[in-house]
Amino acid sequence: MASTAFYKLNNIWKSNRIMKDTKLKLFTSNVRSVLLCASETWRTNQRIESKLRGFEGLRLRRILGIRWEHRVTNKEISERTGIRPVVNEMKKRICRWLGHVLRMSKSRHLLIALTWNPQGARKKGRPQGTWRRSVESERMESGKTWNELNSLAQDRCEWGKYVGALCSQEDYG
Structure with a gap:
């Protein structure tokens, strides 16, 4: 496209x-x-x-x-x-969307899907990458817990500062 x-x-x-x-x-x-x-x-x-x-x-x-x-x-x-760089812009959009999802009410399907942990075993082989796993790896790199991110996301100004700081690192790869 x-x-x-x-x-x-x-x-x-x-x-x-x-x-x-x-x-x-x-x-x-x-x-x-x-x-x-x-x-x-x-x-x-x-x-x-x-x-x-x-x-x-x-x-x-x-x-x-x-x-x-x-x-x-x-x-x-x-x-x-x-x-x-386009990758920085994409990561910034992902972080902004995560903040939007974290601010949703507890009954919304997106927030439930973000925190849902399905039971059972996957098929043999390499695990499939998911949006949640990619966000989880970004979260671990930032050193924040989910509870910290959740409380930070409730204040839009603070979340904006966090996203700006997180995505300000240049990624030229």
């Missing part, structure tokens, strides 16, 4: 008459918004993050006119464009 959104604007990316700042605003508003549509509900892993970084890096290189032999890093591209 995002690739289609990018290629529909191919004439704009190739044009020498349009300034790069305008192209970057179009990229952010039209392509990146499609790329990150509903990303707050995705389970994350290194493979998905790598694909997102690769997609964004290729498209921004194309807009900036950077060819593969120039060997420009993703960090340099982010600094040139002023666009935060």
Whole structure:
């Protein structure tokens, strides 16, 4: 979908008459918004993050006119464009959505699903990654317990500060 959104604007990316700042605003508003549509509900892993970084890096290189032999890093591209890495934006959206879910009343299905622990054994093999497991790993990295996150989420201002601090670390991978 995002690739289609990018290629529909191919004439704009190739044009020498349009300034790069305008192209970057179009990229952010039209392509990146499609790329990150509903990303707050995705389970994350290194493979998905790598694909997102690769997609964004290729498209921004194309807009900036950077060819593969120039060997420009993703960090340099982010600094040139002023666009935060797509993985950071996705993690920020996930954290904001988590806060929204934690503020819901105890009878809401989303909150019940977040805290539900199904009984029984899974089939043999590697366990499937889930949204809850990816959020759990982020929670453990931050060093907070679920109770601390829950009480923090009840105050929107404090939750916003927490999300801002958590997602401010640059991730160029």
